[in-house]
Every structure is written in structure tokens, then in C-alpha cells.
Amino acid sequence: MKTLRNILDEKGAEVFSVAPNDTVFDAIKAMADHDIGALVVLDREILVGIVTERHYARRVFLKGKSSPKTQVKDIMTTPVVCADPSQSTDQGLALLTEKKIRHLPVISENQVIGIVSIGDLVKSKISDQKFVIDQLERYISG
16 A cells, blocks of 8 residues: 555655735645645644635635735635655545645644645555556456
């Protein structure tokens, strides 16, 4: 069974972040620049929140707020639901489903070492199932 560390090793573990006092505009621009849907919010390298495109849509745009004037700390989610790199993909999916979230920071020794999304985990599960099906087909036909 794959772990979250395996997922990060495959996809890359680069972590993009913003500070609590950054503007929502800067956060949305960073997400667009990196083609991602979430950023961790770090205050002096300490995880203090997470901000997503959904936060922007629901807490800024739909409320008529100005993204250049609104700070990340005003819309971020805190505390952040996190996972350990040794957790399985099934455990990660269960956590995302239970908490109704789409992005899961992975923490090791109090440092964010990556973020896995629901898409990353579903892709991994599909790949694992395809491998098992291929092996069974070879066994049956062999």
C-alpha cells in the first residue's frame, strides 16, 4: 500500500506558501502562477493556515470584498487538518472525505513537506487498481 510520502516522491514535494498578512490577490496570483488550488499559510515557517480557491470564491468574491485589500489571515482555515507521511493513501482519502476538504498538508518534524490533493490520491488508487487488474489478467491468461 502506498503512503503519502510515496505520493509526494512521485509528484514532487515543492510547497508553495503565503504569509498571513499577504493579500488574497497575491495568494490567488500565486495559485494561478503555479497551477495549484491551495497554499499553506506560514508565519516564520510555522503552519498557521491554508487558503484555497474555494476560500476566495466563498469568502471574498461572493461577499463583494476586494482581493487586493483583504488579507489571507481573514479568509484562511485554521487550524489545518494535516497528515503524517507514513499514512496510507486510504487513510489520506478517508481524512479528506471525513473533513470535507480537498487539500492535505503533509507534516514531518513540524515542517510542511508537501501537500496532497484528493486528485493525487484518487489518481494513485486508480493506478494501483490498474496494476492489480493487469496482474490478474496475466495470471488468468498464463
